[in-house]
Amino acid sequence: xxxxxxxxxxxxxxMCEQCGKCCQNYYVLVTFTDLRNILRYDPSLxxxxxxxxxEFSSNYPEQSILHQFPPIRIWDKKQNRExxxxxxxxxxxxxxxxxxxxxxxxxxxxxxxxxxxxKICQCYPFYMENAVICDRETRRCPHL
Numbered sequence: 001x002x003x004x005x006x007x008x009x010x011x012x013x014x015m016c017e018q019c020g021k022c023c024q025n026y027y028v029l030v031t032f033t034d035l036r037n038i039l040r041y042d043p044s045l046x047x048x049x050x051x052x053x054x055e056f057s058s059n060y061p062e063q064s065i066l067h068q069f070p071p072i073r074i075w076d077k078k079q080n081r082e083x084x085x086x087x088x089x090x091x092x093x094x095x096x097x098x099x100x101x102x103x104x105x106x107x108x109x110x111x112x113x114x115x116x117x118x119k120i121c122q123c124y125p126f127y128m129e130n131a132v133i134c135d136r137e138t139r140r141c142p143h144l
Contacts, residue, residue: 025100028088030087038118
């Protein structure tokens with residue numbers, strides 16, 4: 001099932017209950033365009049404080065999503081070696097041991113950077129395949 005972005009937004013407006021399940025315990029893969037949009041929205045943020053490099057094994061369950069995000073290589077000054085991985089947003093850990101996206105506001109259930117959040121979040125619960133929004137990803141969203 002292919003949907004355009006407007007249909008996706010309508011679906012989300014009508015179905016999303018801001019439970020935050022999609023913002024918990026999952027990596028938020030980002031592109032450089034996503035990061036540019038976030039930093040333009042809030043210039044007080046820095047890449048170092050909002051991103052992390054994640055390594056995924058070949059048995060990672062989201063392989064269809066991973067191939068949409070090219071891995072990057074960076075030089076780790078502390079370990080004096082090159083690292084390869086995927087750029088993701090950092091996590092925040094709550095006293096209840098819940099782990100969420102850095103920008104998730106547990107009180108409101110909303111994203112603190114809503115309107116400027118990564119494309120992968122804008123499309124959720126749908127996923128993108130070659131720049132086309134495809135079928136719903138139903139494992140995480142209890143409202144589908």
